[in-house]
Amino acid sequence: MIKRLSKWLSCDIGVDLGTANTLVYVENRGIVVNEPSVVAVNLKTDRVVAVGAQAKQMLGRTPSHIKAVRPLVDGVISDYEITEEMMRYLLSKALSGKKTIFGPRVLVGVPSGITNVEIRAVRDATRSAGAREVHIVEEPMATAIGIRLPVKDPVGNMVIDLGGGTSDIAVISLGGVVQSKNLRVAGDQLNQDIINYVRSEFKILIGEKTAESVKIAIGSLIPAEEPLEAVIKGRDLVTGLPREVIITDADIREAIAQSIDSIIESTKEVVEITPPEILSDIMQRGIYLSGGGALIKGLPEILQEHIMIPVQVADDPLSAVVRGTGIILENLEKYREVLIENEDELPSKK
Numbered sequence: 001m002i003k004r005l006s007k008w009l010s011c012d013i014g015v016d017l018g019t020a021n022t023l024v025y026v027e028n029r030g031i032v033v034n035e036p037s038v039v040a041v042n043l044k045t046d047r048v049v050a051v052g053a054q055a056k057q058m059l060g061r062t063p064s065h066i067k068a069v070r071p072l073v074d075g076v077i078s079d080y081e082i083t084e085e086m087m088r089y090l091l092s093k094a095l096s097g098k099k100t101i102f103g104p105r106v107l108v109g110v111p112s113g114i115t116n117v118e119i120r121a122v123r124d125a126t127r128s129a130g131a132r133e134v135h136i137v138e139e140p141m142a143t144a145i146g147i148r149l150p151v152k153d154p155v156g157n158m159v160i161d162l163g164g165g166t167s168d169i170a171v172i173s174l175g176g177v178v179q180s181k182n183l184r185v186a187g188d189q190l191n192q193d194i195i196n197y198v199r200s201e202f203k204i205l206i207g208e209k210t211a212e213s214v215k216i217a218i219g220s221l222i223p224a225e226e227p228l229e230a231v232i233k234g235r236d237l238v239t240g241l242p243r244e245v246i247i248t249d250a251d252i253r254e255a256i257a258q259s260i261d262s263i264i265e266s267t268k269e270v271v272e273i274t275p276p277e278i279l280s281d282i283m284q285r286g287i288y289l290s291g292g293g294a295l296i297k298g299l300p301e302i303l304q305e306h307i308m309i310p311v312q313v314a315d316d317p318l319s320a321v322v323r324g325t326g327i328i329l330e331n332l333e334k335y336r337e338v339l340i341e342n343e344d345e346l347p348s349k350k
């Protein structure tokens, strides 16, 4: 009865605080926010002026007193006020229209590489933003739960979450992460690789948005039957004037080859130190890819060729983490052991 009453008076919210995109799940309603993780701050007043899509529009276009930042990438998540403002915005958007007498219970998924100080900032800021109860889960775990892998069973599961700022490679069994590796090579790095390549090959300067859109439009790790082409516009480095060139899938492949290699190498390293019983489970069950980076064409095939383990992309890879937070919230007692309840006790975080 009390449980039912407090359920009625409160509400469960799951937040995927990604380096590129932030998603919010609300119980009974599903995913209600899906926006870029960008915050615009007025440096004169120190106030947040926009969050999400509206702030992303401002990236690279702000007057000198407004700064648009990606809090997780720029490492300012320890900037308590920005985090709190962002949380306040997300919670109010998530709760719009719903009356809660107690604040909501919030589960936040954080990239596995972030520091203790950052986790504490997220926890405190979420509470200050009005949460009654705050729980934290590392993203590879949330992803695995989101794609409904049996993380609590005595079987090995392997996931690779390829986000914007970081790639998380994790082996999970019995409710815990058995082996993992977090690298700062992911979607953003691929964009940067394309910018660098275009600068050195074509002597043109392009912006990050242009690089990302050609990556998504024609990027493929295996040659297409018909070569793919895209027109890109940038500034000629010699004349300083605008110029267009045609770029192909082969160019993109060459541009991002080194970064893709480092993702393959890191995956190999994790596989090499995974205990044999768990590895044999993974060979049978395969590796699951999630996050936006999983959508690069040909990635499962290339990984499979190098690692000799079947690889598949999870359904709706961009929302796996936030779906995982929803499943955890619905079964909080069952999943309590997968949460980071006290960051100081985490040996890997010291």
Ligand code: ADP
Residues within 6 Å of the ligand: 017, 018, 019, 020, 021, 022, 037, 162, 163, 164, 165, 166, 186, 187, 188, 212, 215, 216, 219, 290, 291, 292, 293, 294, 295, 296, 297, 318
């Ligand atoms: P995060 O969890 O760090 O917020 P996401 O999982 O939201 O990151 O993934 C964002 C990244 O995925 C970006 O770098 C974006 O360019 C990339 N991405 C999204 N869709 C595609 C696609 N179709 N092909 C290649 N990369 C993609």
Ligand code: MG
Residues within 6 Å of the ligand: 016, 018, 019, 139, 161, 163, 291, 321
């Ligand atoms: Mg993510």
